[in-house]
Amino acid sequence: MKPKEAWLADEYQAATTRMPEREAVFETLSDIPVEPLYTAEDLRGFDAGTELGYPGEFPYTRGVQASMYRSKLWTMRMFAGFGTAEQTNERFHKLLTAGQTGLSTAFDLPTLMGYDSDHAMALGEVGKCGVAVASLADMEVLFEGIDPEAITTSMTINSPANAVWAMYLAMAERKGADLAKVGGTIQNDILKEFIAQKEYIFPPAPSVKLVIDTFEWGPRVAPRFNFVSVSGYHIREAGSTSVQELAFTLADGIHYVRKALERGLDIDEFAPRVSFFFNVHNDFFEEIAKFRAARRIWARQMRDVFGAKDPRSWMLRTHAQTAGVSLTARQPLVNVARVAIQALAGVLGGTNSLHTDAFDEALSLPTEEAATLALRTQQVVAFESGVTNTVDPLAGSYYLESLTNDMERRTLDYFAQIDALGGVERAIEAGYFAKEIGDASWKQQRDIDERRRLVVGVNAFEQDVQEVPIQLVDAAVARVQRERLERVRRERDPQAAAAALDELRDRAKDGGNTMPAFMRAAHAFCTLGEQMDVLREVYGVYQEPVLV
């Protein structure tokens, strides 16, 4: 067999002379150049033993479990939440009946920003992009009829994560559950809020301190709970490339590990419960490579840099969600095809849990029909496509392994840049991430506007818009919420509530672990806004520099 270079110079050259290459961009979505062909030469020096290993073994490139989907499929976990706690509870029950295996809660913006539903800043936003949870009373309605020991629940909550987690655990305790058996995930990743999604309240330092409180408290009290889900999802949605998503997310994870070690925590106590959350976008192989590279980089960092001894500390377990940012408002049914391809990439990447977006999400919150179709898409991948029959079926692919190596190399380059800036918190304050992501999203937009990249239905194959039904949020939501809040404030023991808030203030001031105080405040029916106001008073609020 002749060398690749000779083949390209002879056969490929001749073929493209007869039939020239299409006028297309032969690059991944992260602008990594893609060659016409990959061969064994691209993997020269590649040692499958050290780069891949077996699944369930270091460095976990092939997956975190030995038998992967042959034993246990990924958790089909659809993100849901809108309107009142009653409405979202009803959607949860429907999703469980439809075959979903875990819950995932979307909160509305006032909750995400730590405001009660009757705060002036909450006007017009209550129940719009998620469910409103302002106290334990809302949490109890939200999980009515659901056993917290049997169903794991993920909660997408960040700045007020400690308070909302405490409300969830208090709800479970009041149902008689044993916290040692209650599993789930809180997102609780404040760094990516500063970097991308911007739902921060306090400045970076106290915000990270609150996260590390959960690292310390969680393993002792609720050991089955993932107290953080280090998220690249939102970084990608803000317009980053796949490589930036990978690099910035892992850099965030490493930052939390360093901070937890500074607090004197034992890495093998907390690291097994550090989980991740990545986006799955359109570039099929690049996305698969991202998941495989993520596991390998994390395992090496944890074992070789931080000295973790427990293999569970080395494993990067991750949730994935298809890319909302890739969905189009035009010809929205075409989104079904995008979501299916992205879901398949997530599965071939070895994700442990998956949310598939509904096709109508560029128009509104998903309707029940659209959300069900998205879940069915996962079920087709799981039960009909055959990709689950063998573990990591793409391993050894010349292209995929080359891309995985390339993404690892580029990620380590980003780590060096971030370290040179003085770490993640310094880089946030310097506007580094905002600039990196802003430039990438601008380039992607221009590539589409100028038709260097084609998006079906948007800048190619355009057609009149198909009308699809949309989900409306009932205008009565804000009233129902306000009434429940008023009842909570009226009926609770005012002294117990005041004492709990005092304890929270004391802990915020003396730097002690805040979680016991949050638990007390939850049980005392303190509202989310009251708790966050105490912290606003002690920590102050953060304003980011305005950069375009």
Added chain:
Amino acid sequence: MDRPIRVLIAKPGLDGHDRGAKVIARALRDAGMEVIYTGLRQTAEMIVNAAVQEDVDAVGLSVLSGAHMHYFREVTAALAARGATDVLLFGGGIVPDTDLPVLAGLGVGRIFTPGANTDDVVAYVRSEIARRRSQAAH
């Protein structure tokens, strides 16, 4: 010569999704317009204050949280209260078609949804401001 078109790009309310707002701000600026971006978490009053102070021709609101009707109503009312009814108010975000007639009834201009081309946004602002300036001149 006409003075350059001045545009305020604003993020009302609690929504932090700023990819679209920043991309549009950059596109309008690259097209030679003077662009002011408010940053996040603005109230209608803050937005209209900035619009009046900066003497802008147009205000673009970006809302992806589902609260767009609330904010377009508030900003429209606040512009009217300040006598700034000549300012073009347009927007973008997750806005279903069914809301478009109501927004048009409020006097809101075009709404650009996911997948919109930034060249179209530039062309729209340019032609709409030109039309308004020539009307004002007559």
